[in-house]
Amino acid sequence: MEPKYKRVLLKLSGEAMAGNQKMGIDYDTVLAICQSIKECTQLGAEVAIVVGGGNFWRGRSSGKMDRTRADHMGMLATVINALAICDALESLDVDVRVQTAISMTSIAEPYIRSRAVRHLEKGRVVIFGCGVGSPFFSTDTASSLRAAEIGADIILKATLVDGVYDKDPHKYSDAVRYQNLSFSEMLAKGLAVMDMTAASMCKDNNIPVMVFSLDDPHNIVRAVCGEDVGTIVKEA
Numbered sequence: 001m002e003p004k005y006k007r008v009l010l011k012l013s014g015e016a017m018a019g020n021q022k023m024g025i026d027y028d029t030v031l032a033i034c035q036s037i038k039e040c041t042q043l044g045a046e047v048a049i050v051v052g053g054g055n056f057w058r059g060r061s062s063g064k065m066d067r068t069r070a071d072h073m074g075m076l077a078t079v080i081n082a083l084a085i086c087d088a089l090e091s092l093d094v095d096v097r098v099q100t101a102i103s104m105t106s107i108a109e110p111y112i113r114s115r116a117v118r119h120l121e122k123g124r125v126v127i128f129g130c131g132v133g134s135p136f137f138s139t140d141t142a143s144s145l146r147a148a149e150i151g152a153d154i155i156l157k158a159t160l161v162d163g164v165y166d167k168d169p170h171k172y173s174d175a176v177r178y179q180n181l182s183f184s185e186m187l188a189k190g191l192a193v194m195d196m197t198a199a200s201m202c203k204d205n206n207i208p209v210m211v212f213s214l215d216d217p218h219n220i221v222r223a224v225c226g227e228d229v230g231t232i233v234k235e236a
Contacts, residue, residue, distance in 0.1 A: 079130060162215075
């Protein structure tokens, strides 16, 4: 197998790390994901990762807490997940670095773009924690920003569904999956792929997004190699 994309930004949801537990971290699930990430690096792809924190904290959904503080708590949740991925990758003998947008130098490097790019060039996996480092921005937006900064060829958005549908496939049996979609269509139709800020950033910087299911972690390898495992969102 040959990678179609040389440098990728893998967006992992926090929920994906919980496995069947729904909350917290299922280490076997994380290890399976990391095994596929290792395979991507062995194929010659450079892999950066942004991870969410929804398996620990979704403070904004309650509406009872100050949004800034709730988002700060969410950023810390992403660091827990980043360290778990780092540990699993290291157990597989993968060279990896964690960088955080909020300084916590005792446990991770501060995010420095040039250093992140250098790590990737040396074949190291780089995991970005803390989102963009500011409240009111999602980890989808962090993925778009980091992908633009490091010059990623594509964002691989690993989700709980196998692509983008015209309506919720969990509720409607006649839901139709898109094979290709533009950001303009996605925004016009209100499809829940990523938030508007993230989508606009990808559109403006010409960064395609592949949305696929993580039910089979090997889909990460297939996506890196350009196989049809989900929906490609990009401008025509």
